[in-house]
Amino acid sequence: METLQQLEEKLKIQLIQQLNLAEIKPENIVSDAPLFGDGGLGLDSIDALEIIVLIEKNYGLKIVNSEKVKEIFYSVRTLADHIYQNQKP
Amino acid sequence: MKNFISRYCIVRDSKINLNGKIIFEQETDLNSFLINAYRKFNINYAKFFKMDLLCKLAFIGSEILVKETGMLSKYKGNEIALVLSNRASSLDTDRNYLKTIENKENYFPSPSVFVYTLPNIMIGEISIRNKITGENAFFVSEKFDPELLFNYANSLLASDKTNCVLTGWTDVDKENYDAFIYLVEKTNPYPGTEHDKNQISALYYKG
Numbered sequence: 582m583e584t585l586q587q588l589e590e591k592l593k594i595q596l597i598q599q600l601n602l603a604e605i606k607p608e609n610i611v612s613d614a615p616l617f618g619d620g621g622l623g624l625d626s627i628d629a630l631e632i633i634v635l636i637e638k639n640y641g642l643k644i645v646n647s648e649k650v651k652e653i654f655y656s657v658r659t660l661a662d663h664i665y666q667n668q669k670p
Numbered sequence: 671m672k673n674f675i676s677r678y679c680i681v682r683d684s685k686i687n688l689n690g691k692i693i694f695e696q697e698t699d700l701n702s703f704l705i706n707a708y709r710k711f712n713i714n715y716a717k718f719f720k721m722d723l724l725c726k727l728a729f730i731g732s733e734i735l736v737k738e739t740g741m742l743s744k745y746k747g748n749e750i751a752l753v754l755s756n757r758a759s760s761l762d763t764d765r766n767y768l769k770t771i772e773n774k775e776n777y778f779p780s781p782s783v784f785v786y787t788l789p790n791i792m793i794g795e796i797s798i799r800n801k802i803t804g805e806n807a808f809f810v811s812e813k814f815d816p817e818l819l820f821n822y823a824n825s826l827l828a829s830d831k832t833n834c835v836l837t838g839w840t841d842v843d844k845e846n847y848d849a850f851i852y853l854v855e856k857t858n859p860y861p862g863t864e865h866d867k868n869q870i871s872a873l874y875y876k877g
Contacts, residue, residue, distance in 0.1 A: 601782070603705075603719035623716070630781035638778050 589661040599635045600628050612658045629654060640664050673827050673865040677739050678852035678873050679731045688734055700847055704730055720782060721795060722763040728754065728792035728840040731851040736800060739853050741834060747803045749833040751826045752793045753819060755809040756841035760789045792840060804832055814839045816870035823854045850874045
């Protein structure tokens, strides 16, 4: 089973592809930097929806608790952690 | 009252033509062509890469004209109108969106594709980029319609609210693409062309 760090690195590649972040390289994405708003990747609400699609498509996980979304989607690390904790074996 | 076509840009047949001069040329697929044009003209707008082909095409044409004419320093955002048109609507993107939902076993509708399944979104993208808040309209017609664009631009300019109109035709259908975007102003700051139906047709067809 892959480690959390490996999952983070894989997620960075998937985010770049899914969100058409053409001018960003995986090594430029800081794992604990905010994904949304200033100071991070500057993602928007459409990107949030695409991330929901990404984790369902690639990891079989649905976001059922919308109150937790902000917390889960805060950074690559929090996203990877959520997947790591909840992914079906 | 006379109005003037001060500048125009045509994107067609692997070339970008600004006022009759080829400023970029590359034989490649449309997406690569537009991305390479974006880099060639040193445009810095990350959202470009999220746009569909139709928006990328309109965006590149408008960026070139905005830089060429200095229109954003001459006019306030609410004085600029945007009037665009095409034949294929957003069909190219509609097909791409369909691919994300047609397989029930692999059903993952794409929000970022879905947002481009209306052709007037290109007007939204140009408006956001340039902070344009004037009148806007989008028309779908069987073929390029100079009379429609001529009449609509003139009616806007005759009002007190609009002092220039960025207008034209931007069409994408698979690898077929055709953009003709031009700026109509009340004054004639360059040796521009008088704004009339025949001149619009002549510029469109002569390429």
